Amino acid sequence: MLVSAHRPLPSFADKVGFLRDAAHYPAPTRRVVTVETHVSWVFLTDSFAYKLKKPVRCSYLDFSTLEARRRDCDEEVRLNRRLAASVYLGVLPLVWHREGGLGLGGEGETVEWLVKMRRLPASRMLDSLIRERAVSEAQMRQLARLLAAFYAGIVPEPMGAARYRARLAQQIAEPLHELGDVDFGVPHARAVGVADAQAEFVRREAALLDERVARGRIVEGHGDLRPEHVCLLADPVVIDCVEFKRDFRILDPLDELGYLALECERLGMAEIGPWLLIGYAEASGDTWPAPLLHFYQSCRAMLRAKLAVWHLKDDDGRHPPARWPALAHDYLELAERHIARATLR
Structure with a gap:
């Protein structure tokens, strides 16, 4: 649709401003709470959440065009419905009407796409429940059964053992570049x-890693299984998977479950890990030696240390600068602790 020459298309700031206003939503809402991340804005109304992708481009994603953002919205809904079908409601256009105003849906030229979700209660998110020490073994076993069924329904990746070990070697090497910058204060030698x-470990335990591949344990999982993405409703849901790069979702479920256990440990409830993993082993029939779990957890901790350093470089003032080096140090300590456990015999 043609747009009047007297009314230029809205800027990204115009779109954010429009979505901040409670009057612009079809369902009445008392207010709109906004959450900004590095790649998106999320607008929380009383009942729903609307995610707007930023027009950004970096090494691991490209949202620089409207079509790219539409495709990513579609993928986000498709992938997240695997573990949260009731939450992800669809993709909604933000349109520019003939008369020059923005609107959610309806007639007009589409100028953005948004993912629409049912808003989840913050008090039921796992990270919030951990702060209250209000997580039970029964809840984690229920989550474990959900995840076991999820992984069992995925066709294993057609990946050879040598390729899997090469991927792990690359993932081990990548964090060192960022963590080696002396400006961030992370002890490089450690x-x-x-x-x-x-x-x-990869060299010494090659046969163990090869066995995971041979048993079909490498699948397209969630990719970012953290407490803030788990909601313990009567039927638990898991949201916010990595949708923008499939390679980040290719993993061993034990790696992903170990990551969730690691984050629960960091937040102060280490007992959640055994509850989750024992429940998963019982529901899935999967077994593993303890060193493998600790190896995966150590690798995840190093990745999180690298991401903390990235945040320090890219943060726009939304967090205290001291937050990121402290977090990187915490993860480095976790990485050391778990790789030590992985080498115990």
Whole structure:
């Protein structure tokens, strides 16, 4: 549709401003709470959440065009319905009407796409429940059964054992570049020591890793299984998977479950890990030696340390600067702790 020459298309700031206004939503809402991340804005009304992708481009994603953002919205809904079908309601256009105003849906030129979700209660998110120490073993076993059924329904990746080990070696090496920057204050020698021990595990335990591949344990999972993405409703749901890069979702379920256990440990409820993992083993029939779990957890901790450093570089003032180096140090300590457990015999 042609747009009047006297009314230029709205800027991204115009779109954010429009979505901040409670009067612009079809369902009445008392207010709109906004949450900004590095790649999106989320607008929380009383009953729904609307996610707007930023027109950004970086090494791991490209949202620089409207069509790219539409495709990513579609993928986000498709993938997240695997574990949260009741939450992800669809993709909604933000349109520019003939008369020059923005609107959610309806006639007009589409100028953005939004993912529409049912708003979940913050008090039922796992990270919030951990702060209240209000998580039970029964809840985690229920979550474990959900995840076991999820992984069982995925066709294993057609990946050879050598390729899987090569992927792990690359993932081990990648964090060192970021963690080696002296400006971030992360002890580089300690990071190198962890990475060397992880690489030695891959060499020493090649047969164990090859067995995971042979048993069909490498699948397209969630990719970012953290407490803030788990909602313990009567029927638990898991949201916000990595939709923008499939390679980040290719993993061993034990890696992903170990990651969730690691984050629960960091937040102060280490007992959640055994509850979850024992429940998963019983529901799935999967078994593994303890060193493999600790290896995966150490690798995840190093990845999170790298991401903390990235945040320090990219943060626009939304968080205290000291937050990110402290977080990187916490993750480095976790990486050391778990790789030490992985090498115990």
